[in-house]
Amino acid sequence: MNKVSIIIRREYLTRVRKKSFIIMTLIAPLLLAAMFIIPVWIMTQKDTELKKIAVIEDGTRIFEGVISSTKYLQFEYLEGVALDDIKNNFTDLGYYGILYISPKVTYIPNAVQLISTKQPPLDLTMHISGALEKEVERLKLETYDIQDLDEILKEVETSIKLQTIKISEEGVEKETSTGIAMGVAYICGLLIYMLTFIFGAQVMRGVIEEKTSRIVEVIISSVKPFQLMMGKIIGIALVGLTQFFCWIILVFIIISVAQSILLPDMENLTQAPLPDNIMSSSPVAQAQPVDMQNLSEVQQIFNNLGNQNWGVIIFSFIFFFLGGYLLYASLFAAIGSAVDNETDTQQFMMPITIPLLLALFVAMGAFQNPDSSIAFWFSFIPLTSPVVMMARIPFGVPGWQIGLSMMLLVITFIGTTWIAAKIYRTGILLYGKKPSYKEMWKWLRYKI
Amino acid sequence: MEIFNARNIVKQFSNHLALDRVSINVPKGGIFGLLGPNGAGKTTLLRIINQITAPDSGELLYRGKKLQPDAIYDIGYLPEERGLYRKMKVGEQALYLARLKGLSRKDALKKLKMWFEKFEIEPWWDKKVEELSKGMQQKVQFIVTVLHEPKLLIFDEPFSGFDPINVNLLKQEILKIKNKGTTIIFSTHDMGSVEELCSHITLINKAKTILEGPIDKIRNTYAPNEYEIVFDGEINLLTATLSSQYKFLEHSKKNGHSIVKAKVLEGSSTNEMMKALLNAGNIISMNEIVPSMNDIFIKVVGESNINDKKKK
Numbered sequence: 001m002n003k004v005s006i007i008i009r010r011e012y013l014t015r016v017r018k019k020s021f022i023i024m025t026l027i028a029p030l031l032l033a034a035m036f037i038i039p040v041w042i043m044t045q046k047d048t049e050l051k052k053i054a055v056i057e058d059g060t061r062i063f064e065g066v067i068s069s070t071k072y073l074q075f076e077y078l079e080g081v082a083l084d085d086i087k088n089n090f091t092d093l094g095y096y097g098i099l100y101i102s103p104k105v106t107y108i109p110n111a112v113q114l115i116s117t118k119q120p121p122l123d124l125t126m127h128i129s130g131a132l133e134k135e136v137e138r139l140k141l142e143t144y145d146i147q148d149l150d151e152i153l154k155e156v157e158t159s160i161k162l163q164t165i166k167i168s169e170e171g172v173e174k175e176t177s178t179g180i181a182m183g184v185a186y187i188c189g190l191l192i193y194m195l196t197f198i199f200g201a202q203v204m205r206g207v208i209e210e211k212t213s214r215i216v217e218v219i220i221s222s223v224k225p226f227q228l229m230m231g232k233i234i235g236i237a238l239v240g241l242t243q244f245f246c247w248i249i250l251v252f253i254i255i256s257v258a259q260s261i262l263l264p265d266m267e268n269l270t271q272a273p274l275p276d277n278i279m280s281s282s283p284v285a286q287a288q289p290v291d292m293q294n295l296s297e298v299q300q301i302f303n304n305l306g307n308q309n310w311g312v313i314i315f316s317f318i319f320f321f322l323g324g325y326l327l328y329a330s331l332f333a334a335i336g337s338a339v340d341n342e343t344d345t346q347q348f349m350m351p352i353t354i355p356l357l358l359a360l361f362v363a364m365g366a367f368q369n370p371d372s373s374i375a376f377w378f379s380f381i382p383l384t385s386p387v388v389m390m391a392r393i394p395f396g397v398p399g400w401q402i403g404l405s406m407m408l409l410v411i412t413f414i415g416t417t418w419i420a421a422k423i424y425r426t427g428i429l430l431y432g433k434k435p436s437y438k439e440m441w442k443w444l445r446y447k448i
Numbered sequence: 449m450e451i452f453n454a455r456n457i458v459k460q461f462s463n464h465l466a467l468d469r470v471s472i473n474v475p476k477g478g479i480f481g482l483l484g485p486n487g488a489g490k491t492t493l494l495r496i497i498n499q500i501t502a503p504d505s506g507e508l509l510y511r512g513k514k515l516q517p518d519a520i521y522d523i524g525y526l527p528e529e530r531g532l533y534r535k536m537k538v539g540e541q542a543l544y545l546a547r548l549k550g551l552s553r554k555d556a557l558k559k560l561k562m563w564f565e566k567f568e569i570e571p572w573w574d575k576k577v578e579e580l581s582k583g584m585q586q587k588v589q590f591i592v593t594v595l596h597e598p599k600l601l602i603f604d605e606p607f608s609g610f611d612p613i614n615v616n617l618l619k620q621e622i623l624k625i626k627n628k629g630t631t632i633i634f635s636t637h638d639m640g641s642v643e644e645l646c647s648h649i650t651l652i653n654k655a656k657t658i659l660e661g662p663i664d665k666i667r668n669t670y671a672p673n674e675y676e677i678v679f680d681g682e683i684n685l686l687t688a689t690l691s692s693q694y695k696f697l698e699h700s701k702k703n704g705h706s707i708v709k710a711k712v713l714e715g716s717s718t719n720e721m722m723k724a725l726l727n728a729g730n731i732i733s734m735n736e737i738v739p740s741m742n743d744i745f746i747k748v749v750g751e752s753n754i755n756d757k758k759k760k
Contacts, residue, residue: 006547014536214531218589221498221525222548429500431529442462 003223004231011206011235016242025243029250032187037258051096051124053114054078054086060103062139067099067131073124075099083115091117099128106136181394182367188317189363189391193356196324196386199240200332200352204345206232207336207428216428225425230417233329237322244321248314309396316393316402323409324386328352330413330420337427338435359384363391370395380405382412419444450512451476451600451631452497457506459492466492467503468655474600474633474648479626481646481663482635485749488652490635491528494602497633498525510600521550524598528605528635530589532577539573542592549596556595563591567617582609590618594625601625602633607641619645639742649741651748658752663741670744674711674737675718681706681729694721705732 015021052074057063067075076095078086083100090098097116104111112132114120141149207229210216219228335348362384366375370392379389379397385405393402426443427435435443452474459467467489474480484490495501496508499520508515510522532541539560546556564570567587577585586609594601606622607615622645626632634646642649642663649666651659659666674697694716697709712721718736725731739747 003548006544010544014533209533213534214529215533217495217500217527217529218525218531218545218592219548220500221523221527222520222545222550225500429495439462 004227004234007223007228007231008235008238011232012238012242015202015236015239021239021243025246026250028243029247029254032247032251033254033258035187037254050074052076052094053097053099054081054090054093054095055099055101056081056083056086057101058083058103062103063101063132063135066135067128070127073127087115090115096120101132105132106139184313184394185363185367185370185391188313188394189360189366189387192317192321192324192390193360193363193387195240195244195321196328196356199236199325200328202236202239203233203329204332204336205342206236207333207424208339208342208345211337211428211431212341220428225428226421229330229333229421229424233326233333236329237325240321240325241318244318313393317390319406320386320390320409323382323406323413327382327386327409327413327416328356330417334420334423334427334440337424338440340431340434344434355383356387359387363387366391370397376401380408382409385409422446449476450474451510452633453507453509453512454493454497455507455509457493457496457503457508459489459496459501459503465655467496469506470652470655470657472650472657472660474631476631477626477629478647479622479632479634479645481642481649482633482652483637483639483642483649483745484652486637489655490652491604493652494525494527494604494633494635497602498523521596522599523602524549524593524596524600525602526589526593526604526606528608530586532585532588534576534578536577537573538575538577538580538588541577542588542595545592546595551596559595560591563595567591583611583614586610587614590621594621598630600631600633602635604635605637606634607636607638639740639745643741651745653749653752654756656752659744659748666744667738667741670739670747671736672711672739674709675721675734676737677708677710677725677734678705678732679708679725679729680704680732694724709737 050072053076055063055067055075055077061079064077064079069075083098086093086095086098096118097114097120100113100115102108102111112129114125114128138149138153141153146152210219210228216228223231331352335345335352338348339345359378362374362378365372366379366388369375375388375392378384379392379401386409389397389402389405422444423440426446427440450473452472454470454472456469456471457467458469459465470489470493472480472482472493482490482493492501496503499515499517510516510519532538536544542560543553543556546560547553551559561570564573569584569587572580572584572588577588580588590606593603603622607618610618619641622632622634634642636642646663648662649660650657695711695713697711699706699708701707710721712718722734725734
């Protein structure tokens with residue numbers, strides 16, 4: 001056992017001291033944090049440019065002043081101007097686009113056109129169609145001749161924002177967000193997939209290095225091949241865990257910093273583009289705490305992040321990472337032992353790559369529907385369970401399922417390690433020929 | 449007394465028989481040569497002794513008892529296929545390999561320092577292995593092999609990659625180690641160094657032992673009973689003196705002396721030959737022509753191959 005620890009020490013230290021390791025450890029969380037922060041940042045940055053839009057009607061004057069201007073959007077109602085008059089020179093006149101409304105709009109939904117040289121952003125089109133829908137609805141209602149229609153309309157105006165509450169078995173309620181769960185699931189699944197591949201391939205390269213540098217026979221005259229293989233696998237697993245913990249700490253720091261910087265910004269932002277949807281309904285707003293919901297959307301994201309069951313997630317992540325890694329790393333080690341150089345690994349990589357890729361695809365589906373039968377079954381099959389189960393856990397998975405999946409994983413990696421060790425101990429001493437699967441099958445039955 | 453015995457070792461690989469009931473008996477305290485042409489099964493046998501692989505059948509005895517896993521601490525092995533981690537520093541690597549052989553960090557450091565001084569390679573300590581030449585790497589490997597002062601040392605082609613000066617340095621070190629009482633198993637194709645160093649040999653060919661025993665005895669067995677006689681006098685007189693019991697092979701003249709090679713035929717002896725010679729002239733020397741290990745190797749392996757073919 002002492003010797004295995006000497007090997008683990010070497011495998012760990014030589015890798016942790018490498019520049020590439022230090023760079024990876026620092027850069028990856030920045031990239032990961034960027035995945036969180038950039039979308040939020042983009043939200044704060046959009047529409048800072050003023051867009052002027054000409055509104056033209058064909059003959060009628062129904063929609064004058066209907067579409068309100070916002071901080072970044074200005075709507076100019078041009079009276080008596082035909083579409084053909086400005087169609088060709090609206091950019092020269094300083095307009096971003098032309099909104100052409102046909103009188104048929106009350107019964108033909110697509111009788112409205114927004115003409116522009118660029119693809120208009122989604123919030124612009126939503127702003128326009130929202131305002132027009134409301135107006136057309138109002139016009140239609142007016143034909144019913146209802147008294148005090150405006151009052152009634154204001155009173156019935158409602159905005160619903162679904163809050164999802166997850167009740168745990170102990171009856172503790174927690175506000176959750178499907179979006180957040182998906183984000184966490186996505187990151188966990190992808191991370192397990194990537195880490196298994198990155199560190200599994202490191203094991204393989206390490207074995208090939210020992211073989212091509214011909215040090216392997218020197219070492220196995222002192223230790224058993226199995227000890228050398230396990231020392232390498234465990235050493236690299238520790239490298240992976242070290243990196244993972246560094247990442248968690250760094251991501252946590254980055255997110256906390258981002259939270260304190262971004263939050264004040266967000267409050268201003270949410271007030272700006274939304275006033276006509278919600279603020280205009282303020283006379284009856286007492287019925288609803290509208291402000292709370294919208295002012296702190298980002299706050300809620302962070303709250304929801306905090307409400308995830310991090311204990312379970314981190315524990316299962318480490319367990320499934322180790323389990324999946326051990327399973328695949330031993331297979332990677334067996335491949336490394338069988339070949340003379342990295343280019344020969346291709347044909348043997350296939351059977352390893354396919355289940356991992358399959359796992360990733362199933363996990364992609366699991367983000368949408370974590371309890372679908374395909375996600376369910378693949379989260380038990382040990383070759384795919386680490387990735388798929390991690391993609392399900394943030395949505396909440398019964399304890400027995402996690403336990404059973406873990407148990408199957410452990411049994412399988414013990415099995416694959418045993419098989420891999422048999423291939424390994426023969427493979428590392430053979431040079432000069434590329435073995436076939438048939439040959440490797442024979443190695444399994446050799447006596448030590 | 450023997451330190452290591454292998455009895456009737458059989459090792460079968462999927463498509464060929466690597467060892468067919470091979471036995472070796474390594475006497476304590478000497479240098480034992482394990483010889484054989486390429487592919488004879490030497491490396492397989494050495495791997496079995498080092499417990500890297502296990503035999504299919506046969507018995508391994510270390511100091512008269514069944515070979516145990518912890519015997520590897522007593523054994524130092526320099527394999528033919530040897531190398532070092534290219535990216536690792538020399539000192540760090542030597543320390544690592546020494547610790548795998550069971551030395552404590554402190555002991556290993558102390559001993560490494562001593563050996564690095566002895567070989568005058570201290571400046572290499574912090575160099576990466578890839579910066580060293582092949583010969584330099586071999587030196588480091590030699591040190592690592594002998595560092596833990598094993599009782600049984602196994603060298604597989606230890607001199608390959610060395611210049612003559614370093615070969616000599618290494619031979620001296622090997623002899624010093626032997627004189628301390630360490631047993632050495634030595635596998636090589638260089639018959640010159642076998643004659644120089646080994647006391648016993650085993651020769652394997654095609655998975656079978658074909659020759660074994662103390663080296664002097666073997667050389668005598670293969671001695672063709674021929675003598676080289678240097679004398680002053682007439683060759684004709686000598687030929688007349690020696691009767692039909694001897695056969696002249698060749699004669700020549702060198703520095704004014706006559707040199708004759710003669711074979712003692714069956715039914716006669718060297719004594720009788722000497723008696724006859726005394727009358728013929730002034731004898732300066734008479735030496736038995738002993739075959740070199742090289743000759744014996746070629747002869748024995750060649751014969752074994754012919755026998756093999758006949759069987760088929």
